[in-house]
Amino acid sequence: MAGSDLAKYPFLNEAGEYLRESSFGWEELDRPDMKYIIDRAAERIEMEVDGKIYDNLERYEIEILTFLISLVIVKSIGIDQVLRKFALAEARRAEKFLTEDLRKQGEIKRRSVFTKIFEDLFKLKIVISEDRRLFKVRVVDYLARASHFHEQEWKLINRLVHNGYVYLDADETVRLIRNELSVLIYDKVKAMSLPTLPQGIKSKADQLRLKLLSRYERRGSAAVTEYPPCIKHALEVMNKGDNLPHSARVMLATYMLAIGKPLDEIVLMFENAPDFNEKITRYQVEHLAGMKGSHVKYSVPSCDKLRNENLCFATAECDGLINPVQFGRKKK
Amino acid sequence: MRESLISAKTISVIKKAFREYYFNQSKAIEQPLKMEQREFGYMHFRQAGMLRHLSFKSMKELDAMLVREAPSDVYCSNAYYRFPTQQPMQEKQWLGADLIFDIDGKDLGMPCLPSHSYSVCINCGSVSPPEQNDEERSSYSCPSCGCKNADHVSIPCSKCIDGSKKEARRLMNFLLADIGLENSAINIYFSGNNGFHVHINDDACTSLDTQARSDLVGYLSGTGLMLESIGIRKTNTEDLFSIKFPKSGLTYGWRRRIAEKLKIDMTSAIKLKNIVNQNGGYKAFRVELDRLAKDMGVRIDPQVTTDVHRVFRMPGTLNSKSGLSKTKSSDLYSFDPFVDACLLGDGKVSVRVKTPVRLKLKRNSFNISKESAEMPAYAAVYLMCKGLAEAY
Numbered sequence: 046m047a048g049s050d051l052a053k054y055p056f057l058n059e060a061g062e063y064l065r066e067s068s069f070g071w072e073e074l075d076r077p078d079m080k081y082i083i084d085r086a087a088e089r090i091e092m093e094v095d096g097k098i099y100d101n102l103e104r105y106e107i108e109i110l111t112f113l114i115s116l117v118i119v120k121s122i123g124i125d126q127v128l129r130k131f132a133l134a135e136a137r138r139a140e141k142f143l144t145e146d147l148r149k150q151g152e153i154k155r156r157s158v159f160t161k162i163f164e165d166l167f168k169l170k171i172v173i174s175e176d177r178r179l180f181k182v183r184v185v186d187y188l189a190r191a192s193h194f195h196e197q198e199w200k201l202i203n204r205l206v207h208n209g210y211v212y213l214d215a216d217e218t219v220r221l222i223r224n225e226l227s228v229l230i231y232d233k234v235k236a237m238s239l240p241t242l243p244q245g246i247k248s249k250a251d252q253l254r255l256k257l258l259s260r261y262e263r264r265g266s267a268a269v270t271e272y273p274p275c276i277k278h279a280l281e282v283m284n285k286g287d288n289l290p291h292s293a294r295v296m297l298a299t300y301m302l303a304i305g306k307p308l309d310e311i312v313l314m315f316e317n318a319p320d321f322n323e324k325i326t327r328y329q330v331e332h333l334a335g336m337k338g339s340h341v342k343y344s345v346p347s348c349d350k351l352r353n354e355n356l357c358f359a360t361a362e363c364d365g366l367i368n369p370v371q372f373g374r375k376k377k
Numbered sequence: 378m379r380e381s382l383i384s385a386k387t388i389s390v391i392k393k394a395f396r397e398y399y400f401n402q403s404k405a406i407e408q409p410l411k412m413e414q415r416e417f418g419y420m421h422f423r424q425a426g427m428l429r430h431l432s433f434k435s436m437k438e439l440d441a442m443l444v445r446e447a448p449s450d451v452y453c454s455n456a457y458y459r460f461p462t463q464q465p466m467q468e469k470q471w472l473g474a475d476l477i478f479d480i481d482g483k484d485l486g487m488p489c490l491p492s493h494s495y496s497v498c499i500n501c502g503s504v505s506p507p508e509q510n511d512e513e514r515s516s517y518s519c520p521s522c523g524c525k526n527a528d529h530v531s532i533p534c535s536k537c538i539d540g541s542k543k544e545a546r547r548l549m550n551f552l553l554a555d556i557g558l559e560n561s562a563i564n565i566y567f568s569g570n571n572g573f574h575v576h577i578n579d580d581a582c583t584s585l586d587t588q589a590r591s592d593l594v595g596y597l598s599g600t601g602l603m604l605e606s607i608g609i610r611k612t613n614t615e616d617l618f619s620i621k622f623p624k625s626g627l628t629y630g631w632r633r634r635i636a637e638k639l640k641i642d643m644t645s646a647i648k649l650k651n652i653v654n655q656n657g658g659y660k661a662f663r664v665e666l667d668r669l670a671k672d673m674g675v676r677i678d679p680q681v682t683t684d685v686h687r688v689f690r691m692p693g694t695l696n697s698k699s700g701l702s703k704t705k706s707s708d709l710y711s712f713d714p715f716v717d718a719c720l721l722g723d724g725k726v727s728v729r730v731k732t733p734v735r736l737k738l739k740r741n742s743f744n745i746s747k748e749s750a751e752m753p754a755y756a757a758v759y760l761m762c763k764g765l766a767e768a769y
Contacts, residue, residue: 178624183581184557185584188589189584189589192588192591198603198606200601201592201595202595202600202601202631204630205630206596207629209556209557209558210557214625341465347588349592352600353594353598353600353679354679354680
């Protein structure tokens with residue numbers, strides 16, 4: 046790949062190789078002219094933690110160094126949420142350049158991007174569509190990634206699917222690997238072991254840590270004032286003494302556990318069920334709470350799952366939710 | 378049928394027939410791929426719960442267990458594990474799972490169902506003949522003991538089987554044309570009672586997690602199709618919309634299915650707008666599209682496909698709800714479960730029938746109105762498994 050590409054995609058192994066070849070050493074970071082790069086790196090982190098994309102592009106030597114130093118600073122800050130935000134923003138930065146490359150560049154350039162990034166890094170094979178306007182990925186490759194996106198438009202049913210392939214435009218193709226890019230950068234930082242840091246970087250990292258620490262103090266969770274419609278519906282069925290399917294009972298119990306309702310109260314919620322047996326119900330609720338059996342705590346089924354099982358009775362207030370526990374808590 | 382209500386004699390006759398089957402027909406049992414990585418389980422007659430977390434390294438080992446135990450039902454995991462016998466589940470180290478779909482005849486809402494559904498009292502096991510209407514069914518009361526609860530047992534008719542076959546063919550169409558699976562990767566099995574299990578033999582699918590399988594189920598069953606997918610876009614104003622077809626077109630997949638149904642193509646923006654308006658606007662048409670898609674989708678059990686740790690009835694083993702075998706169907710059109718999956722012997726068995734009953738197995742019709750009768754083992758076991766007859 047050309048130097049300009051490494052500036053856009055500094056996470057590629059080739060970027061690291063460039064540094065090795067130039068026999069760059071840590072001690073050089075204390076040189077006065079390196080202050081510019083350290084400041085750039087700090088600026089990059091601050092912007093990215095605020096959810097913005099740092100898309101300044103300078104000479105590739107500068108970009109590669111800035112990226113590397115920002116990794117070092119993020120590692121040194123040592124706050125996981127900062128690392129997650131940084132990794133996601135870096136992924137979105139790469140996403141922006143990738144989309145441009147796929148849209149504007151010719152066939153050879155596109156192929157090189159496909160191979161270096163999609164195939165080598167993420168084992169995702171991209172094919173150019175028959176009419177050359179779109180890209181195609183295998184259905185299984187699509188599902189493995191997009192099924193974790195929450196927007197309805199990413200559901201397979203809302204895609205053009207034919208003969209084993211899903212058809213996507215450039216933005217969508219690149220969006221597919223955002224999470225993997227983010228994980229790649231997250232893992233890179235996690236796996237780093239820091240040497241004794243040059244003073245310039247250390248003081249920058251300390252400053253930033255102090256600034257960011259207050260943001261990530263543990264926030265309390267809001268109390269639930271109203272049940273979501275799926276839960277209300279299940280309670281209505283239950284109170285009428287009708288038989289509630291097993292999957293709806295799991296939903297009800299895991300939801301009540303998630304909002305912190307006492308176990309005794311949850312057990313009594315099932316007393317109108319036609320087959321109610323307190324001992325069995327208690328065991329089952331305790332099982333879901335991770336107190337019995339495999340000691341795995343069950344989470345509340347996602348809205349997607351409930352939709353598939355016909356247990357979803359969404360109202361307008363459910364827009365944007367991916368799990369019933371968010372109802373009444375999430376700001377739209 | 379609740380086995381606790383079945384007499385010891387009846388269980389002994391059924392068990393003998395099962396044991397004979399496993400002794401004589403061991404070749405009918407299909408060896409699962411990567412057998413050593415699978416978890417096995419089985420159930421005993423009259424014993425609650427399943428013996429799970431078992432491992433069989435070879436078919437010889439499994440066959441020996443089948444003949445020795447003559448289990449009521451035999452299961453094998455769809456999942457591959459590094460340590461299949463470890464507990465709890467996470468200790469097994471999941472390596473992947475076959476993709477499986479379940480089409481259950483009783484979930485298809487077949488209109489014929491009440492005409493061949495018998496109520497078996499959960500208290501005393503007395504059988505009432507098929508109810509004529511919903512009212513009779515909801516006001517059930519056992520004629521012998523007055524108990525208000527019953528199990529409903531069905532003797533599927535050819536219409537039920539045709540209904541399940543139709544769903545299986547529809548599923549095949551989606552899997553071949555849209556998902557791009559090879560015909561040879563799709564194996565269809567009669568479940569042994571009233572439905573079909575569709576097993577996919579494709580390495581690429583085995584790594585799909587629950588979420589990915591759930592998305593696939595949504596696709597196949599027609600759940601969650603957005604109006605925007607076919608070009609109907611909501612504007613900011615309440616219930617107003619505009620038409621802008623997606624740039625990837627309407628030529629394939631769900632978009633083609635809906636476009637054909639609505640008789641539109643990429644040049645029919647005005648026609649589509651009129652269709653939406655005739656249906657009462659954006660919101661009302663959303664409900665209509667949802668109904669259309671569900672109607673055109675496949676009725677599969679979502680829980681079965683999304684469970685990546687499930688144990689499934691093993692191909693070639695007997696189903697204790699019927700005594701029929703879970704049998705591969707290589708040609709759905711000609712497959713007749715009442716012939717091809719009815720593999721028990723035909724030695725004579727004397728039974729006491731609890732209600733007049735008609736059935737056809739191995740091309741022989743049985744119309745039993747007398748209380749006691751002598752019939753071939755395969756028919757007697759079928760009725761006893763259903764709880765409609767007792768050995769005597």
